[in-house]
Amino acid sequence: MKETLRPDAVAAAQRVTHLARDLAQDVADGYRKSTRGFRLRAAVVGSWALLSLGTVWVACPSSGPRNALGAEVRMSDEVIGTQIMVWNASDRIWTDVVLTLDGGWSFRTPTVRDGQKLVLATSRFEKDGAPAPAHLKPRSLRVECSEGRLDAPLAQR
Numbered sequence: 001m002k003e004t005l006r007p008d009a010v011a012a013a014q015r016v017t018h019l020a021r022d023l024a025q026d027v028a029d030g031y032r033k034s035t036r037g038f039r040l041r042a043a044v045v046g047s048w049a050l051l052s053l054g055t056v057w058v059a060c061p062s063s064g065p066r067n068a069l070g071a072e073v074r075m076s077d078e079v080i081g082t083q084i085m086v087w088n089a090s091d092r093i094w095t096d097v098v099l100t101l102d103g104g105w106s107f108r109t110p111t112v113r114d115g116q117k118l119v120l121a122t123s124r125f126e127k128d129g130a131p132a133p134a135h136l137k138p139r140s141l142r143v144e145c146s147e148g149r150l151d152a153p154l155a156q157r
Contacts, residue, residue: 081134
């Protein structure tokens with residue numbers, strides 16, 4: 001069989017370097033010879049481009065929850081009482097799930113599927129068989145299941 005010819009990597013890198021240097025030199029020469037008005041317009045367009053890229057970077061969402069369970073936890077105060085949202089953002093099903101508010105009030109469910117969001121009123125949590133008050137303002141939530149454990153502070157939404 002005939003061997004395929006491969007271009008020399010060092011020579012290709014030198015050609016690219018020379019082309020980039022020549023292009024940068026041409027742009028710099030053109031900029032030096034340009035009028036003040038053109039320079040101002042170039043500065044405005046460059047600033048706009050930087051601000052646009054910065055805005056897009058800041059506006060992009062994060063990659064999601066950063067904990068071993070892949071859980072996201074939120075709390076919201078509503079007219080009907082405090083609501084707790086637990087989202088299984090992982091690709092695993094949680095089994096034998098126990099949610100515990102402030103180390104005392106607990107809620108049990110057999111499974112939480114991947115992508116499922118549970119929204120629970122605090123009155124659904126129990127301690128010694130008694131429901132939690134509807135307007136309880138918990139500060140932390142523990143999520144325990146067969147797949148692991150998470151202690152999360154509750155942030156107001």
